[in-house]
Amino acid sequence: MLLRLEHNNDILGECDVLDIPEEGMKIGRDAKCAWRIGDGARGVSGVHATLTRVGRHASFEDHSTYGTLWRSKRIHNASLRLKVGMRLKLGDAVLTVEKSPKPERRPPCSRLTVERGTKKRISVDISERPLTIGKDPKADLVLPDDHVSDTHAIITARADGSCQLVDDGSTNGTRLNDSAGEKLLPQKAYSLKHRDTIFIRQFAILFEHGPSRVAGARVRRAATVLAVTALVCLLGWLFYRVVIYPPSRYWLDVAAKEAALEHFSIAEAELARTRYSWDRKLYEHEIDELARKIPRWESTCGQWRGVVTDMREGDHDNANNGLVPLVARPLGDWQWKRKARAYGTQAGRLKKLLESYQRGKKAMAKADATLDQLQRCTEGITSVVDELSQQAARPSVLPEGAGSPSAGLTSYPPTSGEQEPENGPLNVSIDEWGELSEPLNGLIKKACELVQELQAPGAAWQDLQDSLACCRDWPPPADEELEGLMRAAREISGKVEWPFLKAPAEELITKLNSARERLTALKEARAYVCDGCFREGVELLTADHWDGQKLDPNASPLKALLISISNSGNSLRTQAAAIEPRYKRVQNLVSQNGQYFRDGKHLRDASVLSGIYAVDSLDSPYPARNQLAVGNYDKYLSRAEFYAFLSSPDSSLGETSILAKCVLTVRAVEELVGESRRADYRWMFAEGNLKKEIDSLAGSVLEPRKRIIHATLAHANDDSRGPRERIIAAGIASALASEGDELTIGEENQRKKVGDWISGQLNELKRKLQELDGPYELAAPERKIEIRTEVLATGIPGQNVVQKMWRRRPHTGQGQ
Known part of the structure; x- marks a missing residue:
């Protein structure tokens, strides 16, 4: 204080x-x-x-x-x-x-140690304050002896660091360095030297100048502990780095594997761990080289993924732009040669496919424009011929010197004694027709040029052929009607002069009118077939004017067109006759399903089966369009959209159709690839058809059709599942299976036709379902299921392009 x-x-x-x-x-x-x-x-x-x-x-x-x-x-x-x-x-x-301020602690300058006279060794540090020695308990160094005074002696520290000993008037005195020597004079200061000994009775007190040995020992012990601790830590760190921590080669291999898997960020992180390896200096060159390559590989893979994404989305221009630097970039520094070759091969094939696609697209556009011009020319020629026929009916419009109609008839064909003029059977020039001669000559000349442009082996046609060769799985188009039109156009363009006599003109007009009638009849027959009226279509196509024997193609410049029309009519008549029994089978199947599935949910399941059977039963070589009318919706969908609709939540399929929803989703994706094929060569350039080639290159090929068939057949053959679910599974398998598919079925591993096996399974399942459920009562007015089939003749052999449309009519409260 x-x-x-x-x-x-x-x-x-x-x-x-x-x-x-x-x-x-x-x-x-x-x-x-x-x-x-x-x-x-x-x-x-x-x-x-x-x-x-x-x-x-x-x-x-x-x-x-x-x-x-x-x-x-x-x-x-x-x-x-x-x-x-x-x-x-x-x-x-x-x-x-x-409160007293704490004095600044300074190390003691000297120390007293009782060497003898006490049971244990006593040490006292000498500070700036006087140190008292005596038997008084308040003394700084207590000597417990009756012959020692209360304050026997005092030791003081001087400013220069030396110490002095003063006897404080003790009774028995104090001796220095000699226990038997003379006593020190009272109240007189004596200087102490290092290791002087003070004797007070039987006590021997050693004086040590400077820091004490104990303090030095403590410092030495602390220093020793710190040194040992540091040494242990150093040895442990060296043991971990050399023995436990993996070497640089290990991290190099790990980084290389991650880069091979295209995990580039992980590869860089693993490569960074090499800086803690003790042998980094040995592999420093390889580490730096791999660190430089990883960003390049990441950039290459990123560009490749961007190209694949653009191809899948149909953005071919961006894909082509991205392929140019990708193909030009040297891939030789890629550590994994197999992946490098794969990348290079895929990029090259994609680039070739894209270039071929672009060339073919240009050729297609040019050919389309040429065909449109040729069609307009042909229509113009026909209209001019119509005008000619009207003028031929009026003798006044005939040119002077042309003669009467009878004269014209008598002079055509020439008699055996006459010689044909050098311009043909009739030597009258088309210029004699006055105002109509100039447009007719121009149209014929233009048609001739267009036909030559179409058939000449020019650059556009060669590009088209190259595109077809690149996509060898896609056959070239073969449209008979288009070929017939081209042959007819060649016949017309080959006639530099046109007959003007009345009888030949009327004969030409008759033939043209006959062609128009047949084209009109053909369109009406198609309309009948599209409406499901096959019998009427067949009757219309079997009329007398469709008998090819009664036609005289050689008498008309349009003989090829007439032959083409006749052949198309006969082909359509054959198709209609063949489709009619299949159409009836589909209708019977729909009605049978309606007997077993009467309420709303089962009716939907029946619609799934009916729709699938309706499409697959129409195995015509030509495309067919089906339309189903079920329920309260009025919606038209394509075949792919129909499958997607059934598998979506909007279709409200019951729990028994979970498998159907899964498989129909896959079916919808497959249909998106195939539905875009068209009647002419345009289908080849549709993005959907490129998807197969692109997906195979990108490593994401759709699930094979036969695997889906196997899965659905196994589901249909599973006795633990309900009959409805098994029927749906069997129906899906039937829809996906083609006529020639053979699969191993049953425990005997017999190879059977999928269609035959499914038919038997369906009949058995329907019988079980009828026994299980019994007849259903109508919970709502019965909804009628209709199927309408439109057959489009394309002339593409072997292309079974089938589209299906779904429609639900509004429910009016009465049976439809």
Whole structure:
């Protein structure tokens, strides 16, 4: 504790508790007081109070007449133990008790060690304060002996670091360095040297100058512990880096494998771990080389994925732009040669396919434009011929010198004695027709040029042939009607002059009219077939004017067109006759399904089966369009959309159709590839048909059809499932199976036709279902299922392009 006496902001005295002498310190106005308060102070006695030390504490004893104030209470002739924070008023003066500031700790300059006379070794450091030696318990070095004085000797430290020994008037005296020598004189200072020995009775005290051995030992021990700890840590770190932590070769291999799997970010992270390997210097060249290659590989793979994405989305221009730098980039630095070759091969094939696609597309557009112009020319020629026929009916419009109709008839054909003119059987030029001669000549000339352009082996046609060769799985188009039109156009363009006599003109007009009638009849027959009226279509096609024997193709310049029309009519008649029984089978199948599935949910399942059978039963070599009308919706969908609709939540299929929904989704994807084939060569350039080649290159080929058939057949043959679910599975398998498919079926592993096996299974399942459920009562008015089939003759052999459409009519509350 620190004691301070203040008066009028002047410090009269300040000391530590330990500095208070044993006899105490007096405070007052008397000149003999240790802390004297001036005469001008009021309320202060001559000897006002005394401060005494009790151990490490101090007490305050009042002797004044006026007393002392503490906490507004007056203390008179009483003692008080002082504590930190107390504030006593001695008249005008104030005594405060504060906490002593911690002195700056300095290492001891010297040390005393009792070498002899005590049971255990005692050591005391000598600081700046005087060190007392005696038997008094308050002494700094206590020597428990009755022959030792209370304060036997005092050792003080000087400013220069040396120490002095003073005998404090002891009874038995003090000796230095000799236990039998002379005693030191009392109150005289003796300088101590390093390792001097002080003898007090039987006690021998060793004086050591400078830091103590104990402190040095402690420092040495701490330093030793730190050194050992650091050494252990260093050895452990070296053991981990050399023995436990994998070497650089390991991280190089891991990074290479991750890069091969196209996990480039992971590869870079694994490669970065090599900097902690002890042998990094040995593989520094390989590490740096791989670190440079990984970003290039990542860029190459990113460009490749972008090209594949553009191809799948049909953006061929962007895909082609992305392939140019990809194919040109050298892939020789790719560490894995197999993947490099695969990338290079795929990129090259894709580029070739894209270039071929672009050339073929241009050739297609040019051919389309040429065909359109040729069609317009042919229509113009026909219209001019119509005008000619009207003029031929009026003799006044015939040119002068042309003769009468009878003359014309008698002169055609020429007699055996006559010679044909060099311009043909009739030597009358077309220029003789006046105003119509110029447009007719121009049309014929233009038609001739267009036909030559179509058939000439020019650049556009060669590009088209190259495209077909590149896509060898896609056969070239063969449209008989188009070929017939081209032959007819060649016949017309080959006639530089046109007959003008009435009889030949009328004969030409008759033939053209006959051709128009047959074209009209052909369109009507197609309309009948599209409406399901096959019998009417057959009757219309079997009329007398369709008998090819009654036609004289050689008598008409349009003989090829007439032959083509006749052949198309006969072909359509044959198709209609062949489709009619299949159509009836489909209708019977729909009605049979309607008997077993009467309520709404089962009717939907029946619709799934009916729709699939309706399409697959029409195995015509020409495309067919089917339309189903079921329920309350009026919606027309393509075949792919029909499957997708059935597999979507909007179709509201029951839980028994979960398998149907899954497989129909796959079926919808497959149909998207095949449905875009068209009647002419345009289907070859549809994005859907490129998808197969592109997906095979990109590694994402659709699930094979036979695997789906196997899965659905296994589902249909599973006795643990319900009959309805098995019927749907069998129906799906039947829809996916082609006529020639053979699969291993049954425990005997017999190879059977899929269609025959499914038919037997379906009949058995329907019988079980009828026994299980019994007849159903109608929960709502019966909805009629209709199937309408439109057959489009394309002339593409072997292309079974079938499209199906779904429609639900609004429910009116009565049976439809």
